[in-house]
Amino acid sequence: MSPTSSPGPLTIAIGGDHAGLPLKTILQEALAAAGYTVCDFGTNSNDSVDYPDFAHQVSAAVEQGRAAFGVLVCGTGIGIQIAANRHPGIRAAVLHSATEARLTRAHNDANIACFGARTTGPEVALDALKAFLATEFEGGRHARRLAKINLPA
Template identity: 85%
Template sequence: MTPLTIAIGGDHAGLPLKTVLQQALVDAGYSLIDVGTNSADSVDYPDFAHRVAETVEAGQARFGVLVCGTGIGVQIAANRHAAIRAAVLHSTTEARLTRAHNDANIACFGARTTGPEVALDALRAFLDTEFEGGRHARRLAKLAPNG
């Protein structure tokens, strides 16, 4: 079986948490596309959010993971892409519900607001939860550009 591919990226503030999440994904057998940053030098979060979003939109990765200081900036940037539904996650409940009800395809985390264990648990829940469809599919269709 081919491993599921995940695109991962973040800015300098997110790098410590990105590194933890990245290693956990590798250890779990996922294939990764790392779009950076891999340095503590100051960078602009939208650059990395757009790269992850473009990778998911193009079908090169099924899901994306983004990390910045709060998760908010990367979420805003990623959601500028029509095929992207990015959500900042602080708990397993949010992770499960955003997948089950919103079919989110990018998980965003704040390295300054969410600890590594909480982020790891939320990421596992995000990746393990299927979209429920049904009434949620109707609502999701209304989010499309011409919805």
């Protein structure tokens, strides 16, 4: 896992709830070791918290350009993905494989990777995150389709 060739390291916003904490910690450490700048929005405790709070903070960081991409982790990845996708301009996808990660970046220009700590093991999540960050949006016919997803305000 390495940052793309841009001036300075990419910033990745990360967050998750108590169920996602163990996997979030693994992903966060791998990102930092690979040279990414990581902005941690929590949680950093096993105390019960509400996943939408973290989805909204990470989504805002990506929307506002304070982070290039986001990573969110909860028990299944589903709830946190739904909360993140409530934000205009956010395209969050739950990932279970490197193939899904490559395709959601290449075809959907996804900007937040979501993981379920109870459904996806650390090795698979690390591989998927690496593929997610290494894949560029293809544009072309996919850009046309993406424009159809974005509803007018």
